[in-house]
């Protein structure tokens with residue numbers, strides 16, 4: 001029997017490892033409320049069996065799932081949404097209006113993702129995307145609230161990582177599901193100082209000023225905890241918000257200094273490793289390269305894409 005890696009948190013929230021890239025890299029979340037359930041993000045097609053096994057382990061049936069809340073349509077978050085929806089007879093998918101069309105007709109999303117990942121990696125990581133029927137898709141407005149089984153959720157449009165990104169504020173409990181807007185924090189890098197966080201500047205819509213504005217906007221809710229896809233629950237939000245802003249400004253400085261990919265990557269790597277040492281992280285450089293290698297690649301690509309757009313504008 002398939003064994004999902006799950007972590008149970010307060011407030012009826014469970015993280016499920018989507019088994020993307022490596023254990024501990026990406027987590028979908030299940031929110032339980034009065035015998036009902038909602039997913040926040042899904043992982044890829046290959047994650048779906050783990051999500052269904054996690055539901056079962058929590059004593060929930062697929063019919064109990066009312067919503068699949070997708071923070072944005074990057075494939076490590078939403079690539080498995082169509083396939084998951086096939087198994088959930090009563091669920092509706094909730095998306096930012098700019099993201100919804102790409103789940104209903106994923107052809108553009110597939111093409112764009114192949115550019116970022118390459119054809120072979122694309123197949124290995126994501127497989128064939130399943131469209132979601134338009135009548136099962138709900139879109140959000142900025143600030144819109146959803147009263148779900150007595151639990152009030154607020155959707156906040158948070159551009160910066162992607163233009164079609166929204167975060168989900170769990171108002172009564174002081175939690176926010178931040179997708180990728182509030183960066184990534186791997187549990188392996190937790191120390192006595194707490195969580196270590198880094199921004200994700202994945203192509204092709206990274207925008208530093210928008211991202212800083214969105215981070216500040218989420219921090220202004222003064223949440224007790226954030227739930228990140230990469231990876232799960234963090235607290236001490238004001239400190240993390242400051243670190244996010246500082247790093248985004250440093251990335252911009254690095255990218256503007258020399259636009260060469262290898263140079264950007266190596267400077268970002270050195271910067272992160274020095275921050276990690278200040279944070280009290282004692283992992284070896286080899287282990288840190290394992291943890292952050294893919295992020296360094298994607299962040300570099302995203303910064304270069306942003307530079308190109310910024311030059312076009314000027």
Ligand SMILES: [Zn+2]
Pocket residue numbers: 072074077161162180202
């Ligand atoms: Zn993303």
